[in-house]
Amino acid sequence: MAQNIYDRPDFFAGYSQLERSVAGLSGAAEWPLLRPLLPAMAGLRVVDLGCGFGWFPRWARTQGAASVLGLDLSENMLARARAMTTDAGITYRRADLEQLDLPEAGFDLAYSALVLHYLPDIGPLLRTVRRALVPGGRFVFSVEHPVLTAPVRQGWTTDAEGRHAWPINGYLDEGVRTTDWLAPGVVKYHRTVATVLNTLIQNDFVIAAVEEYGATLEQVAARPEWARERERPLFLLVSAQAPRSDTNPA
Amino acid sequence: MAQNIYDRPDFFAGYSQLERSVAGLSGAAEWPLLRPLLPAMAGLRVVDLGCGFGWFPRWARTQGAASVLGLDLSENMLARARAMTTDAGITYRRADLEQLDLPEAGFDLAYSALVLHYLPDIGPLLRTVRRALVPGGRFVFSVEHPVLTAPVRQGWTTDAEGRHAWPINGYLDEGVRTTDWLAPGVVKYHRTVATVLNTLIQNDFVIAAVEEYGATLEQVAARPEWARERERPLFLLVSAQAPRSDTNPA
Numbered sequence: 407m408a409q410n411i412y413d414r415p416d417f418f419a420g421y422s423q424l425e426r427s428v429a430g431l432s433g434a435a436e437w438p439l440l441r442p443l444l445p446a447m448a449g450l451r452v453v454d455l456g457c458g459f460g461w462f463p464r465w466a467r468t469q470g471a472a473s474v475l476g477l478d479l480s481e482n483m484l485a486r487a488r489a490m491t492t493d494a495g496i497t498y499r500r501a502d503l504e505q506l507d508l509p510e511a512g513f514d515l516a517y518s519a520l521v522l523h524y525l526p527d528i529g530p531l532l533r534t535v536r537r538a539l540v541p542g543g544r545f546v547f548s549v550e551h552p553v554l555t556a557p558v559r560q561g562w563t564t565d566a567e568g569r570h571a572w573p574i575n576g577y578l579d580e581g582v583r584t585t586d587w588l589a590p591g592v593v594k595y596h597r598t599v600a601t602v603l604n605t606l607i608q609n610d611f612v613i614a615a616v617e618e619y620g621a622t623l624e625q626v627a628a629r630p631e632w633a634r635e636r637e638r639p640l641f642l643l644v645s646a647q648a649p650r651s652d653t654n655p656a
Numbered sequence: 657m658a659q660n661i662y663d664r665p666d667f668f669a670g671y672s673q674l675e676r677s678v679a680g681l682s683g684a685a686e687w688p689l690l691r692p693l694l695p696a697m698a699g700l701r702v703v704d705l706g707c708g709f710g711w712f713p714r715w716a717r718t719q720g721a722a723s724v725l726g727l728d729l730s731e732n733m734l735a736r737a738r739a740m741t742t743d744a745g746i747t748y749r750r751a752d753l754e755q756l757d758l759p760e761a762g763f764d765l766a767y768s769a770l771v772l773h774y775l776p777d778i779g780p781l782l783r784t785v786r787r788a789l790v791p792g793g794r795f796v797f798s799v800e801h802p803v804l805t806a807p808v809r810q811g812w813t814t815d816a817e818g819r820h821a822w823p824i825n826g827y828l829d830e831g832v833r834t835t836d837w838l839a840p841g842v843v844k845y846h847r848t849v850a851t852v853l854n855t856l857i858q859n860d861f862v863i864a865a866v867e868e869y870g871a872t873l874e875q876v877a878a879r880p881e882w883a884r885e886r887e888r889p890l891f892l893l894v895s896a897q898a899p900r901s902d903t904n905p906a
Contacts, residue, residue: 553827559815569808570825572823572825575820575887577886577887578870598889603863607863612862613853617850637824638806638825639848
């Protein structure tokens with residue numbers, strides 16, 4: 407089972423105070439880039455892998471989703487998510503994404519925000535998600551960008567002219583990275599961009615769009631202290647699609 | 657027209673001495689990762705965009721390619737390529753990839769090695785290449801990795817423990833980068849991974865595989881001084897495919 411960092415009191419306390427935890431999707435800086443990757447939600451059966459406080463399930467329902475299944479490993483997260491809605495169209499369930507079982511062709515959209523970097527291997531989950539999607543269904547997700555996760559010691563430096571720079575090393579050596587984000591000893595897994603995309607392709611997904619989030623010029627204008635968040639990509643966003651027909655054109 | 661750096665005597669002299677110029681494909685460190693992206697060559701009509709000294713066209717013919725059209729902007733490169741073969745199945749032609757014209761559905765495979773980063777915009781070329789491919793045809797290419805091209809000032813540094821690191825900045829600001837590789841004032845263009853992949857997708861290519869070349873463990877064992885070439889990706893390699901049928905499944 408992946409490290410259940412969200413149920414550690416120090417981490418949970420810190421996470422609960424993030425803008426994305428308090429304000430929801432509009433408090434997530436990458437949401438303006440992620441939202442256009444999503445299909446029209448009306449009538450869709452949606453699963454949210456790592457739903458946290460349930461901001462996405464609730465938003466999906468306001469957009470007309472037929473139903474949303476929110477999955478999370480953290481009882482703390484699920485308890486708060488359940489307390490924030492009375493919508494019978496939303497179901498929350500505890501699940502370990504490393505041993506996930508989903509009904510075959512039961513969903514039109516799978517969504518996952520900033521969760522996959524906690525998994526040592528994304529292959530089994532992608533296989534499960536692919537089987538759980540109808541033909542033409544989509545998997546839209548964000549993950550910490552490999553440029554962010556690669557360094558053995560993460561941190562900003564400055565170049566010869568005093569400009570912020572993000573030193574990378576260890577890029578080709580995939581595996582565990584331990585960082586002190588919100589709490590000491592948070593375990594994440596570094597994977598290359600190639601591994602993320604090829605694992606999708608090998609599991610019969612078609613890559614529909616790839617985005618790399620860093621602060622937009624508008625965000626920097628509103629918050630000048632975010633300027634360095636354009637120096638390197640922070641999150642990798644992907645829209646992948648199950649082929650529309652099961653007949654293999656090869 | 658793109659900067660014709662290969663016809664500048666200082667650059668050409670330096671380039672001519674690179675291992676990849678002297679030994680050909682086997683002297684290109686990324687070839688072991690690029691070759692598996694190529695289809696079986698027997699009977700294929702091939703175009704090489706930026707063929708240089710013609711190492712790839714000659715190799716393609718040894719593998720049974722029906723014909724190879726080698727294109728390059730540099731008269732120096734083409735002259736040497738022509739001098740190195742008498743094979744009537746290979747044609748060399750001077751061409752500016754920014755204003756390329758190719759026969760529609762005239763090729764089974766388009767190939768391009770470390771050339772696209774000289775173009776300010778890859779959209780028009782990808783459109784041309786897509787139209788030049790038969791259904792199911794492939795475009796296999798390498799390009800300097802965006803992690804390599806991003807920094808305003810490229811260069812290695814060391815982290816707090818003395819380990820090599822490659823500081824990145826400017827990643828989200830695409831455009832001109834001037835470096836002093838082989839000669840001063842070499843103009844290349846930085847693009848994000850997302851832009852490379854999305855421009856392919858928007859031009860009706862299907863992403864078949866993505867690789868990120870850095871030194872392999874075997875290469876480091878043979879040449880310990882290459883160890884730092886695993887710290888960050890050096891080249892981005894892509895295999896993209898024209899859909900097999902012109903009927904749009906959407």
